[in-house]
Amino acid sequence: MSATRAFALCLAASLALAAAHGAALAAEREYIYGAELMTPQERDAYRAGIGRAGDDAARGQYRQRHRERLQKRAGQRGVELDGKGIVRRRGATK
Numbered sequence: 001m002s003a004t005r006a007f008a009l010c011l012a013a014s015l016a017l018a019a020a021h022g023a024a025l026a027a028e029r030e031y032i033y034g035a036e037l038m039t040p041q042e043r044d045a046y047r048a049g050i051g052r053a054g055d056d057a058a059r060g061q062y063r064q065r066h067r068e069r070l071q072k073r074a075g076q077r078g079v080e081l082d083g084k085g086i087v088r089r090r091g092a093t094k
Helices: 003-028 040-052 056-076
Strands: 079-081 087-089
Touching: 056 079, 056 087
Parallel strands: none
Antiparallel strands: 079 087
């Protein structure tokens, strides 16, 4: 096998592993309630906070406090968040 071919196979394998790892990371991430109202830095801080929460109960409390903050922010911006945390204009249904 030539060095070029071996390099190409190694590169292809590396790219496949990187793609699989990226897909696994995306699957681990949850949708963040109210993410549309947050900056990228706030979303990163949310993920870090969830990661620091010790157990399911602590994560649940963290999520609840987050929901309350984002509902308040939505009200200040004149929008509403639906049950999944997606921005809806006031009075919009669905």
